[in-house]
Amino acid sequence: MSASAELLNVQIDGVWHQFPKGTRVIEACSKAGKFVPHYCYHPKLSSPGNCRMCLIEMGMPKLGPDRKPETGEDGKPTINWIPRPQISCAQDIAEGMGVRTDSPLVRECRHGVMEFLLINHPLDCPICDQAGECQLQEFSVQYGTGGSRFLEEKVKKPKRVELGPRVTLDDERCILCSRCIRFMKEVAKDDVLGFASRGSHTYLTAHPGRKLDSNYSLNTVDICPVGALTDTDFRFKMRVWFLKETKSICTSCATGCNTIIGTRENVIYRQTPRENNSVNSSWMCDYGRHNFHYVNSPERLTKPRVRLGSAQEDASWTTAIARAVDDLRRFKGDEIAVIASGKMTNEELWLTKQLIEALGIKYRDIVPRVGESDDILLSSYRNPNIVGAHLLGVAQDEPGSLLPEIFRRVQTGSIKAVLALNEDLMNAGLSTADVEKLEAFIAIDILPNRTSAYATTLLPGYSSAEKRGSMINIKGRLQRLNRAVRGPGESRDDWEILRDLLQKFTGSNGIYLIEDVFKQMAEAIPQLHGLSLSKIRDLGTQLETNDVETGAPENVHV
Ligand code: SF4
Ligand code: SF4
Ligand code: FES
Numbered sequence: 168m169s170a171s172a173e174l175l176n177v178q179i180d181g182v183w184h185q186f187p188k189g190t191r192v193i194e195a196c197s198k199a200g201k202f203v204p205h206y207c208y209h210p211k212l213s214s215p216g217n218c219r220m221c222l223i224e225m226g227m228p229k230l231g232p233d234r235k236p237e238t239g240e241d242g243k244p245t246i247n248w249i250p251r252p253q254i255s256c257a258q259d260i261a262e263g264m265g266v267r268t269d270s271p272l273v274r275e276c277r278h279g280v281m282e283f284l285l286i287n288h289p290l291d292c293p294i295c296d297q298a299g300e301c302q303l304q305e306f307s308v309q310y311g312t313g314g315s316r317f318l319e320e321k322v323k324k325p326k327r328v329e330l331g332p333r334v335t336l337d338d339e340r341c342i343l344c345s346r347c348i349r350f351m352k353e354v355a356k357d358d359v360l361g362f363a364s365r366g367s368h369t370y371l372t373a374h375p376g377r378k379l380d381s382n383y384s385l386n387t388v389d390i391c392p393v394g395a396l397t398d399t400d401f402r403f404k405m406r407v408w409f410l411k412e413t414k415s416i417c418t419s420c421a422t423g424c425n426t427i428i429g430t431r432e433n434v435i436y437r438q439t440p441r442e443n444n445s446v447n448s449s450w451m452c453d454y455g456r457h458n459f460h461y462v463n464s465p466e467r468l469t470k471p472r473v474r475l476g477s478a479q480e481d482a483s484w485t486t487a488i489a490r491a492v493d494d495l496r497r498f499k500g501d502e503i504a505v506i507a508s509g510k511m512t513n514e515e516l517w518l519t520k521q522l523i524e525a526l527g528i529k530y531r532d533i534v535p536r537v538g539e540s541d542d543i544l545l546s547s548y549r550n551p552n553i554v555g556a557h558l559l560g561v562a563q564d565e566p567g568s569l570l571p572e573i574f575r576r577v578q579t580g581s582i583k584a585v586l587a588l589n590e591d592l593m594n595a596g597l598s599t600a601d602v603e604k605l606e607a608f609i610a611i612d613i614l615p616n617r618t619s620a621y622a623t624t625l626l627p628g629y630s631s632a633e634k635r636g637s638m639i640n641i642k643g644r645l646q647r648l649n650r651a652v653r654g655p656g657e658s659r660d661d662w663e664i665l666r667d668l669l670q671k672f673t674g675s676n677g678i679y680l681i682e683d684v685f686k687q688m689a690e691a692i693p694q695l696h697g698l699s700l701s702k703i704r705d706l707g708t709q710l711e712t713n714d715v716e717t718g719a720p721e722n723v724h725v
Contacts, residue, residue, distance in 0.1 A: 177261075177263075182199070204220050209349075209350075218343075220281075223253060224273055225252075248267075252273065274310075282312060287322045296407070299406060302392040334387065345362070347360055354543070359379055383452055385398055413651035414441060421549070424451040424455060427441050428632055435651060446646075461614060462632050467654075469655050471484055492672070494609065494624065503582065504576070507532070507561045509535075509550025510589055510631070512648060513555040521676075522669050533561060552638040558639065578604070586609045589611060599618070628661040635681055646703065647700065660681075
């Protein structure tokens with residue numbers, strides 16, 4: 168609210184409040200602590216007012232013969248109540264307006280609307296994925312009558328419709344609120360959904376010859392108030408009330424959409440967007456949302472391995488760290504290269520930078536990861552922490568620009584040891600023949616890749632869902648990752664692995680917790696001064712970004 172916004176007086180359930188001009192009636196009620204049930208209304212979409220669930224009683228000031236509002240004993244306007252109920256989602260407040268959200272008429276209206284909505288709705292709750300977070304269930308209990316007078320046959324509508332590659336539709340459950348249609352048209356800019364047929368036979372469908380295949384299709388599942396639209400990947404996998412919810416961020420591109428990771432018994436089942444109006448509004452893309460299955464992969468690296476002769480063998484952490492350190496000690500700084508990743512957290516990048524300095528390593532960079540941006544959320548920078556890698560001095564000014572030189576030196580044998588952090592060297596541009604030439608190749612990763620079999624020391628790390636830490640998104644917002652699941656087997660958090668390596672060269676550096684790493688980093692990096700992991704908070708902290716953004720400028724529109 169701007170300081171100059173005009174405030175209007177509104178009476179809600181007998182109490183006068185002030186709200187800025189332009190506030191929706193339903194929002195004013197909510198701010199006054201009076202929740203008005205609704206289905207079709209969504210604050211981020213247009214308001215067609217078609218479900219009628221938000222009916223309230225409304226009145227305007229009674230005017231006297233002089234056309235001025237009459238006032239009561241309290242000096243406030245006397246309200247002239249409109250005899251018919253009004254919807255609260257599609258109109259703004261007005262000076263002197265009166266609203267009743269819980270009168271006998273309002274309660275009766277809600278009974279009626281619920282009864283209509285349930286006439287053709289199937290009794291699917293025991294097998295419906297939405298059960299537990301379904302507004303039809305919740306409002307039935309809270310505002311319904313608890314019974315039905317409907318004796319006729321329910322209308323049968325299409326079931327298990329493959330609306331698109333990732334969304335399954337059960338038309339019988341649809342209450343025709345049109346949120347999905349409006350989302351696709353207004354936010355995803357892909358006008359693909361609509362209603363067909365008339366009356367109680369109306370059903371939701373994709374336009375002829377079209378599929379709901381946008382990269383934002385799964386947001387329709389989030390905003391569908393009932394179980395009509397379901398995520399085909401999550402469908403029938405887990406009852407939602409069993410899910411433990413962890414607030415985190417998506418690490419599939421540099422936008423860093425805020426998420427909730429749903430897990431049970433150390434398995435990730437789904438990832439959904441978390442509202443952050445400075446980053447992703449209420450949405451996320453399908454690519455990022457479904458990009459978690461690798462975390463549950465049975466292929467995950469679970470034990471450190473060291474190379475003895477021509478074969479790798481399982482080893483203890485003590486042996487593996489000692490071997491990596493011995494190998495690194497054999498070479499001069501300009502004979503070692505660090506190939507780091509823009510997927511690493513700030514804490515890991517900071518420790519990597521300390522290691523680089525301790526060993527006098529000259530050749531270091533990150534592997535660039537780019538794709539197409541869509542002008543909605545998806546950034547062309549697919550490394551989630553490219554800004555952090557730049558700020559903390561691990562990436563070159565032009566990320567990836569030093570890689571050709573590093574590879575040339577590996578090929579000519581002047582670089583003899585490589586520390587690869589969460590990157591497949593072959594993806595980065597080296598061949599197996601090049602990797603075989605290395606006298607020491609130390610890799611931290613979570614899954615085997617084409618080069619990990621050549622590692623002299625292979626250290627199993629954590630995925631982004633298994634770690635705590637921070638990243639900086641493309642707009643310079645510092646955000647937190649939180650641990651949703653534990654890493655498999657003997658894998659360890661990457662910052663701990665890097666700390667152990669570093670301490671072998673520098674001696675004890677007073678780092679016991681990830682908070683200690685952040686503290687050290689915040690003392691040294693001006694943009695992070697005064698911050699700590701806990702001060703970042705759930706919605707992140709905007710950094711003074713001018714220097715930060717130079718590494719990777721881009722505008723992302725929500
Ligand atoms: S499918 Fe869901 S969001 Fe779409 S119109 Fe039906 S109830 Fe509304
Ligand atoms: S836009 Fe980027 S950060 Fe957001 S969900 Fe998609 S991949 Fe993840
Ligand atoms: S929420 Fe107001 S008519 Fe649907």
